[in-house]
Amino acid sequence: MAQGGVTMGWYPLFLNLEGKRCLVVGGGKVATRKALPLVGKGGVVTVVAPRVSEILERLGKEGKITLWKRPFAWSDLEGQDIVFAATDDPALNAAIAEEAQKRNILVNVSSSGNQGNFITPACLETEDLLLALSTKGKNPVRSATLKAWLWETFSEGKERIPRGNATCLSRALQLFPGGVNSPVRSFRAVGRYPVFIRYGKGSHVVDEDGKTYLDCIMSWGALILGHAHPRVAKALAEQVALGTSFGMNHPLEILLAEKIREHFPSIEALRMVNSGTEAVMSALRLARAATGRKKVLKFAGCYHGHVDALLVESGSGGLTFGIPSSLGVPEEYTHHTIVVPYNDLEATRKALESFGRELAAVIVEPVAGNMGVVLPHPEFLLLLRQYTEQYGALLIFDEVITGFRVSLSGYQGLCGIRPDLTILGKIAGGGLPFGVYGGKRELMRLVAPEGGVYQAGTLSGNPLATRAGYTTITVLEEDSAFYDVLAEKTRMITQGLREIAASFHLPLYVNAATGMLTPFFTSLPVVDTRTAFATDRGLYARFFQELLSRGVLVPPSPFEAWFLSGAHTSKDCERLLEAAEGAMRAMARDL
Numbered sequence: 001m002a003q004g005g006v007t008m009g010w011y012p013l014f015l016n017l018e019g020k021r022c023l024v025v026g027g028g029k030v031a032t033r034k035a036l037p038l039v040g041k042g043g044v045v046t047v048v049a050p051r052v053s054e055i056l057e058r059l060g061k062e063g064k065i066t067l068w069k070r071p072f073a074w075s076d077l078e079g080q081d082i083v084f085a086a087t088d089d090p091a092l093n094a095a096i097a098e099e100a101q102k103r104n105i106l107v108n109v110s111s112s113g114n115q116g117n118f119i120t121p122a123c124l125e126t127e128d129l130l131l132a133l134s135t136k137g138k139n140p141v142r143s144a145t146l147k148a149w150l151w152e153t154f155s156e157g158k159e160r161i162p163r164g165n166a167t168c169l170s171r172a173l174q175l176f177p178g179g180v181n182s183p184v185r186s187f188r189a190v191g192r193y194p195v196f197i198r199y200g201k202g203s204h205v206v207d208e209d210g211k212t213y214l215d216c217i218m219s220w221g222a223l224i225l226g227h228a229h230p231r232v233a234k235a236l237a238e239q240v241a242l243g244t245s246f247g248m249n250h251p252l253e254i255l256l257a258e259k260i261r262e263h264f265p266s267i268e269a270l271r272m273v274n275s276g277t278e279a280v281m282s283a284l285r286l287a288r289a290a291t292g293r294k295k296v297l298k299f300a301g302c303y304h305g306h307v308d309a310l311l312v313e314s315g316s317g318g319l320t321f322g323i324p325s326s327l328g329v330p331e332e333y334t335h336h337t338i339v340v341p342y343n344d345l346e347a348t349r350k351a352l353e354s355f356g357r358e359l360a361a362v363i364v365e366p367v368a369g370n371m372g373v374v375l376p377h378p379e380f381l382l383l384l385r386q387y388t389e390q391y392g393a394l395l396i397f398d399e400v401i402t403g404f405r406v407s408l409s410g411y412q413g414l415c416g417i418r419p420d421l422t423i424l425g426k427i428a429g430g431g432l433p434f435g436v437y438g439g440k441r442e443l444m445r446l447v448a449p450e451g452g453v454y455q456a457g458t459l460s461g462n463p464l465a466t467r468a469g470y471t472t473i474t475v476l477e478e479d480s481a482f483y484d485v486l487a488e489k490t491r492m493i494t495q496g497l498r499e500i501a502a503s504f505h506l507p508l509y510v511n512a513a514t515g516m517l518t519p520f521f522t523s524l525p526v527v528d529t530r531t532a533f534a535t536d537r538g539l540y541a542r543f544f545q546e547l548l549s550r551g552v553l554v555p556p557s558p559f560e561a562w563f564l565s566g567a568h569t570s571k572d573c574e575r576l577l578e579a580a581e582g583a584m585r586a587m588a589r590d591l
């Protein structure tokens with residue numbers, strides 16, 4: 001394949017050097033020329049050579065690079081992301097290239113384009129990237145043509161990709177309602193303009209202004225292994241090369257479905273879809289078809305996606321009939337929706353006794369995550385199970401957040417209650433668009449083509465999401481201590497936040513389950529929407545701003561869960577608490 005004069009076998013590589021460990025072997029003119037752009041683009045640069053140029057010497061003194069003034073040793077390659085072999089000994093350069101490639105390190109040999117696995121024409125620098133060429137095919141290149149083509153491509157790209165939070169926002173505002181593709185991203189609840197994320201790695205994200213944040217949003221809980229986990233990224237890269245969607249059956253669907261079934265015994269059969277919303281919508285249709293009933297009962301503060309019938313506000317106190325909480329939802333659509341306060345045993349009993357025989361389903365987040373984290377009263381879910389069985393309604397656990405987060409088998413694995421239908425999403429799709437509804441086999445038989453409940457999807461169960469989900473669950477399974485460690489980190493942060501708030505006399509109540517928590521600025525327990533909405537939103541907005549300015553990104557709303565991942569280290573937790581201490585000190589000063 002020849003592209004615009006580029007000979008087959010040479011592929012452009014865009015190296016984002018931010019935080020990458022770069023080793024330059026050699027201290028002469030060429031090595032200096034290599035080291036300079038690396039430093040300028042945020043690489044963590046080490047130069048190893050017995051003698052180095054004046055420029056390198058100065059960079060070393062200024063602390064911009066690490067200088068090892070000695071001959072190269074093989075152990076120097078350990079932990080490096082990128083190596084530049086730039087000594088004046090071609091044989092040594094070649095040997096370094098060979099060894100680095102064996103270790104899967106990107107390596108560039110300055111004296112020869114045919115060694116190493118990429119080259120870096122000096123002219124191909126951008127503001128924040130180094131444009132390089134992979135030399136996998138080892139074919140000769142007419143460099144003038146190649147550079148011209150890359151310049152052309154690069155300048156097109158530069159024009160296409162907006163850079164900087166402010167530029168992105170002004171362009172996004174022309175394109176998307178509120179400049180966003182999901183409302184919470186607008187940061188309106190905390191009175192600030194939003195950030196645009198350039199990339200994520202592990203527990204951190206970097207925004208379009210180049211600022212790094214410790215991320216406690218983690219794609220709203222979808223990334224339990226952190227950003228770009230090496231196993232997931234590798235699996236996805238392999239899958240992309242094999243095809244991104246077939247619109248046909250493929251074995252990865254089966255592998256992932258078998259894993260889901262193994263961990264969620266209540267799911268005997270399932271259907272894969274593309275989002276939690278879609279899964280909930282389909283499960284409601286199925287529940288209505290299975291029971292021949294129309295009504296559904298949901299709990300105030302539980303979010304089940306933007307399904308028409310479930311976009312309903314709770315009225316004040318007790319039991320209310322649903323009033324749509326979104327324009328564009330006809331009252332007829334929510335007329336059959338009954339809303340009860342979460343954790344209110346009495347109101348729940350009353351509602352079930354009054355409407356139990358008319359109910360197709362009761363849907364609940366077994367641990368609520370969408371009014372902030374709210375834990376279920378010990379009898380609450382049991383009551384739902386007993387009454388739904390008694391009245392022949394289906395019990396639906398929406399485990400879009402809790403599935404594979406609070407344990408490998410979600411909250412149902414911890415509380416021992418078997419729902420009739422379960423909704424999964426987020427983690428089950430490994431960070432790609434995904435959803436599942438599933439449950440008893442006899443119920444799932446009603447879904448087309450076996451039964452008459454129609455539901456379909458072009459991209460449903462697509463190979464990327466299924467591969468990412470399968471890989472993510474496999475990594476979780478392989479680490480038997482994963483959930484204990486995650487629970488410990490959650491405890492450390494929860495306890496730490498409580499102690500810091502107490503030391504500054506700030507009212508703070510923290511609810512938490514494994515890998516998720518919400519600090520509410522109130523001194524009273526938060527058990528439902530009434531108590532959640534009584535918390536101090538202004539204090540949370542200030543806390544958010546103070547944390548953001550200290551490099552910690554938490555949800556831009558007081559009624560969302562903070563999410564932790566396997567990539568959050570103990571150091572990250574300490575950093576978060578240090579930032580929280582600084583933030584609360586500033587807040588207490590102004591109170």
Ligand SMILES: Cc1ncc(COP(=O)(O)O)c(C=O)c1O
Nearest residue numbers: 275276277303304305398400401
């Ligand atoms: C419990 C719960 N159910 C359903 C959904 C909807 O999922 P999605 O955003 O993938 O449509 C969400 C989204 O956050 C959720 O938290």
